[in-house]
Amino acid sequence: MAQAASTIDDQLNHLIRKVESQSQKDQADRLNSQVARASWRIKCWVRVFEDTKICVMQKNDLTVMRLNDTYSVSIGGKHQKNSMTQIRIDKGEVIEAREGLYRDAMPVIDQLKRGYNVFSRYKLQDKGSNVDRKVSLMGFTDAFNDMQLQYRKLESGSSAQNF
The missing domain is CATH 1.20.5 (Single alpha-helices involved in coiled-coils or other helix-helix interfaces)
Structure with a gap:
């Protein structure tokens, strides 16, 4: 027992x-x-004169922007004029855009949500040499959802930053 x-x-x-x-x-x-x-910085504001709501989410070389109901993704800065920028999310296909600006970017954002890392390559304006970067996507989906929530809270004339 x-x-x-x-x-x-x-x-x-x-x-x-x-x-x-x-x-x-x-x-x-x-x-x-x-x-x-x-690790993701988010900033939202209202442009009263244009009746425009804007949210920007950024980490290192990667920026996601929502301007009203349009999304864009930007990679890097000071690009060589008319140069192509390539990104690859994990081991996915290479996606190209001119001077690092991906317009109508919801398909790219959907891939970023599912990814672990985004690899980028672009040419610098002055040097013309390739810049290769890697940005971790840890926390991306939580930050994107937070940005969406902050965007919904924006109203013209609210206490948000107005320009």
């Missing part, structure tokens, strides 16, 4: 350790998610 109680205690202790371990893992995952989201 004492052995049966000991076996039950061992099983119960094992179950408690397993639950505690899962709880610690869940807390670590939540913390990692918060840190990843924090």
